Amino acid sequence: MDGTTRQSLLDELGARLGDRVTTSAPILAQHAKDESWHAPHPPEIVVFPQSTDEVRAVVQACAARRVPMIPFGAGTSLEGGVAALAGGVTIDLTRMDAIVAVNAADLDATVEAGVKRKSLNAHLRDTGLFFPVDPGADATLGGMASTRASGTNAVRYGTMRENVIRLTVVLADGRVIRTGSRAKKSAAGYDLTRLFVGAEGTLGVITEVTLRLYGIPEAMSAAVSAFPSVEAAVDTCIQTVQSGIPVARVELLDALQMRAVNAYSKLDYAEAPTLFFEFHGSRRGVVEEAEAVQAIARDHGGADFRWGLAAEERNKLWQARHDAYYAALALRPGLKGWPTDVCVPLSRLADCIHETRADIEESGLVAPIVGHVGDGNFHLTLLLDPDDARDRARVAAFNGRLVARAQAMDGTCTGEHGVGYGKIDFLAGEHGDGLALMAALKRTFDPDNLMNPGKIVRPL
Numbered sequence: 001m002d003g004t005t006r007q008s009l010l011d012e013l014g015a016r017l018g019d020r021v022t023t024s025a026p027i028l029a030q031h032a033k034d035e036s037w038h039a040p041h042p043p044e045i046v047v048f049p050q051s052t053d054e055v056r057a058v059v060q061a062c063a064a065r066r067v068p069m070i071p072f073g074a075g076t077s078l079e080g081g082v083a084a085l086a087g088g089v090t091i092d093l094t095r096m097d098a099i100v101a102v103n104a105a106d107l108d109a110t111v112e113a114g115v116k117r118k119s120l121n122a123h124l125r126d127t128g129l130f131f132p133v134d135p136g137a138d139a140t141l142g143g144m145a146s147t148r149a150s151g152t153n154a155v156r157y158g159t160m161r162e163n164v165i166r167l168t169v170v171l172a173d174g175r176v177i178r179t180g181s182r183a184k185k186s187a188a189g190y191d192l193t194r195l196f197v198g199a200e201g202t203l204g205v206i207t208e209v210t211l212r213l214y215g216i217p218e219a220m221s222a223a224v225s226a227f228p229s230v231e232a233a234v235d236t237c238i239q240t241v242q243s244g245i246p247v248a249r250v251e252l253l254d255a256l257q258m259r260a261v262n263a264y265s266k267l268d269y270a271e272a273p274t275l276f277f278e279f280h281g282s283r284r285g286v287v288e289e290a291e292a293v294q295a296i297a298r299d300h301g302g303a304d305f306r307w308g309l310a311a312e313e314r315n316k317l318w319q320a321r322h323d324a325y326y327a328a329l330a331l332r333p334g335l336k337g338w339p340t341d342v343c344v345p346l347s348r349l350a351d352c353i354h355e356t357r358a359d360i361e362e363s364g365l366v367a368p369i370v371g372h373v374g375d376g377n378f379h380l381t382l383l384l385d386p387d388d389a390r391d392r393a394r395v396a397a398f399n400g401r402l403v404a405r406a407q408a409m410d411g412t413c414t415g416e417h418g419v420g421y422g423k424i425d426f427l428a429g430e431h432g433d434g435l436a437l438m439a440a441l442k443r444t445f446d447p448d449n450l451m452n453p454g455k456i457v458r459p460l
Contacts, residue, residue: 005065009062013045013061016058016061017058020050023045027046028044031070031090034075034420035325035339036079036420037386038079038420040083041084043087046089049091051096051207059172059205062088068086068089068451069089069205070088070090071093071113071142071143072093073093073094074139074143076143078417080455081200081418081421081455091205093113093114093207096113096114096207098112099120104213107213107214107215108182111141111209116139118138128216129215130213132214133163135151141211142208145206146196147416149416150377150415154377155248155249155250156247157248161194163211164193164209168207170205170207171204171445179192180193198418200418202453203442203445205451219286220280220286221308221314222278222309223290223309225294226258226274227273227303228272228301228303232300233302234349234350235300238346243296245292248279248280249374250275250373251370251371252371253321253368253370255271255273256366258270258271258272258273258274259331260368261324264320264330265327270303276317277293279293324381325339336386337381337384338399339382340379341377341380342403342414342415343414344406344410345376346375349378351409352411359398360398365398376415378415380402412430413427420455420456421454424455427456435457439458439459442457
């Protein structure tokens with residue numbers, strides 16, 4: 001924006017938000033990127049609203065001057081979704097951190113967008129309820145809704161798509177809408193909630209989220225088993241799911257990822273393809289489920305099936321899984337990580353991973369594999385030197401082949417990382433003419449292309 005526009009906007013925003021408006025270079029830099037490898041793009045102004053009314057005021061001030069707006073939560077996304085590609089104003093929602101209501105009888109809670117998932121679960125502890133969607137990072141719930149986050153519990157509890165009941169959203173013209181009611185079902189009109197879940201701030205700014213809650217299980221049990229091959233581990237997972245065993249989590253780590261995890265998290269598991277399981281339910285139920293999975297694992301060569309871990313060991317296990325990205329980076333100090341993911345139908349998962357591993361070896365890349373294999377989603381951390389153009393090109397080419405492979409198997413270019421601007425070029429191959437419909441929706445909600453421009457779809 002030009003100097004006159006910038007100053008008039010600062011004056012208006014400052015009059016409303018006071019010192020919660022900043023142009024401090026370190027804060028702009030902090031909001032320039034997420035956890036991904038993508039190049040930073042700083043905004044020109046960062047604001048910290050504390051209510052939906054303040055967000056509306058910011059949006060109206062920006063819209064009147066045709067200034068782009070980028071919603072920001074914890075900054076833990078992985079495809080450049082928070083980068084200010086066209087400059088403008090970043091709306092940091094972390095100070096909107098009130099838990100508005102917990103309706104224990106209805107199994108739901110309403111929170112402001114800046115509430116983090118761990119804070120919500122700490123608040124819920126005495127109610128006997130919890131919110132299960134766990135992407136690993138302690139992300140904000142508004143950001144999780146905006147990116148349609150998922151994670152290790154999705155195989156049993158679903159993703160944010162299934163667990164968001166309604167939203168409060170500030171649209172590009174400053175209107176505030178609620179996308180439905182707290183009723184458990186509705187046939188009344190278009191499902192606007194699902195439209196905004198996963199829109200990554202390109203259609204509006206989410207300021208409140210109503211979420212589905214679940215009872216804390218009577219018992220939890222984790223299990224670990226190593227396998228002679230990735231294919232054997234994947235086949236175990238597929239048979240477990242197809243057998244109807246209600247496993248809560250099932251995660252695959254290949255041999256390289258296990259080596260990284262052991263070194264980084266000070267564990268001593270076998271450096272072989274490994275499945276981490278977790279079972280939720282009654283005390284008798286989790287024992288029966290673990291025994292059934294143990295029998296399946298044994299049939300596929302699973303060794304040293306360890307289960308019934310104490311809570312401390314179980315927590316250490318899952319923390320190690322959540323730290324897998326940082327463990328992968330530690331394999332090659334000085335290199336950076338290009339994290340990516342795809343998701344395919346469960347019946348194609350073994351084929352997709354097998355072909356991907358062959359591609360890794362042929363390409364000479366270092367790329368540990370880890371995945372939420374219970375729902376067909378797996379991730380790679382591609383290690384590269386970002387200053388080496390040939391290295392970047394090699395990794396980009398591999399990523400393109402990975403996506404094409406998944407899409408050819410009737411899968412998707414991203415199971416949970418989102419699109420941002422890192423995967424924007426893959427949507428045409430996945431959606432065909434549907435992409436033009438998405439662009440038309442974008443124009444309807446945001447005719448001036450001010451809401452997180454350059455993400456998901458480009459104006460047509």
